[in-house]
Amino acid sequence: MILQRNSIMNINPSVNVHPHSHQTAWTAPYSTCEGFFTAQWHDVHPQYWNKYQVWEWLQQFVDTNQLDASCISFSEFDITGERLCSMTLQDYTQAAGEVGHILYNSIQNLKWHGNYGNPVLQSLNVVIKTEQPDHSSVTPWKESGYLYEACYDDVYDSKLYCRNNLSVTPIHYTTSSTYPESEVKKSQVYPQRTGSKKHNPRGTHLWEFIRDILLTPDKNPGLIRWEDRSEGVFRFLKSEAVAQLWGKKKNNSSMTYEKLSRAMRYYYKREILERVDGRRLVYKFGKNARGWRENES
DNA sequence: CCTGGGTTTCCTGCTT
DNA sequence: CAAGCAGGAAACCCAG
Known part of the structure; x- marks a missing residue:
């Protein structure tokens, strides 16, 4: 049973890794969705990303860091990886405001230190962690009732970055809901956690x-x-x-x-x-x- | 190793 | 009849 499952789920890496290969089972039935069924962004050097992979990367960035989707204008990133890699820091900040320089550092890190074919999304966080100024004087969002968070450690700073500039409205849960309760527990645990473990590694829900x-x-x-x-x-x-x-x-x-x-x-x-x-x-x-x-x- | 959350898979019965 | 919907049950996967 397990063997069967694995055999179905594992996509041949040789198909996915090549940046120009579109010969996957996903391409044919949905040719109108060009780019939707190619290798994932973390399998390929950013230079070779197509528009969808750029979008995936951005989406992953937003999701991993639990940023509000409005932090970044996705339409500003309707570009290929080649263009993405050639953008200056100024271009990034112009396209994504304060988050721009984090994105810029993320892509620089991927360009030079990316581990393609490895689904671990370290670069999204490593850069953020090392590039942030001291936020010790900033009130953490967790204290203002911002409860739904899937990632609490490495990306903490980037969340502050976004929220400090966008004044995110906290959501308030009722006590009858089981889902937020677990999130409350996570929030309470956060100050003790300084490691680099990632929550929700499989991406978004x-x-x-x-x-x-x-x-x-x-x-x-x-x-x-x-x-x-x-x-x-x-x-x-x-x-x-x-x-x-x-x-x-x-x-x-x-x-x-x-x-x-x-x-x-x-x-x-x-x-x-x-x-x-x-x-x-x-x-x-x-x-x-x-x-x-x-x-x- | 254990546990819990979030699915994934399968299934039966019902509805459109 | 096909496609969806409703949930129960159990398996799976993974982070903590």
Whole structure:
């Protein structure tokens, strides 16, 4: 059983690593989504990233550091890796404000010290850790009720960076919710933790993955669409394509919408999603989902 | 090694 | 009939 699973899930590295290879099983059915099914950004030198890999890297950066998606204008990074590598620090700060120089250092680190083919996303954090000024005088966000955090150590400074400049609105959970309770515990543990262990190494959670597709329309080739933006209602247009994209992210080629939707249904109980009765492929963000509102920052 | 969170996989039954 | 939806149950994976 395990062997079978592994044999299915492991994608041949020789297919993925080559920067110009698009001969994966993902390419053919969704040719309109060029770049969506190629090697992941951390497998390839940034110089050879396509636009999607640049987007992946950015998304990973935002997710890993739990930044608000509005911190960075994704449209400013609708570029290839070649262009990304040639951008100056000024270009980065122009495109991403205060976060720009962290991104710049991250990409410099990847350019010169990247470990391609290794899924460990160290460069995202190492640079941040070494490049930050002293924030000892700054009030930590955790004390202001900002509870939903998946990464608490290395990237702490970058979060401060973003939030100090964007005045993020904290979210407040009810005591009945089990999900935030665990996050509270993590927050309380944070001051004791100084190590470099990463939380959520598999990347974003499913709902965040969905949210980020919705938030980057220029990278969303008709996969999911807002039905009611202000209410957080959205609909899957290409359910199987989204499932495959999710599977791609999790290195699981057997992902289907049926399985993805089961995971989505688990979110109802945690109030990350709310049921939308009678409408197929339609979901609604719940009160424990954050980062999807237009003016949430 | 153990545990818990977050899925992933499979399944049965129901609905559109 | 096909495609989705609802959840239960169990397995899996991984960080702590």
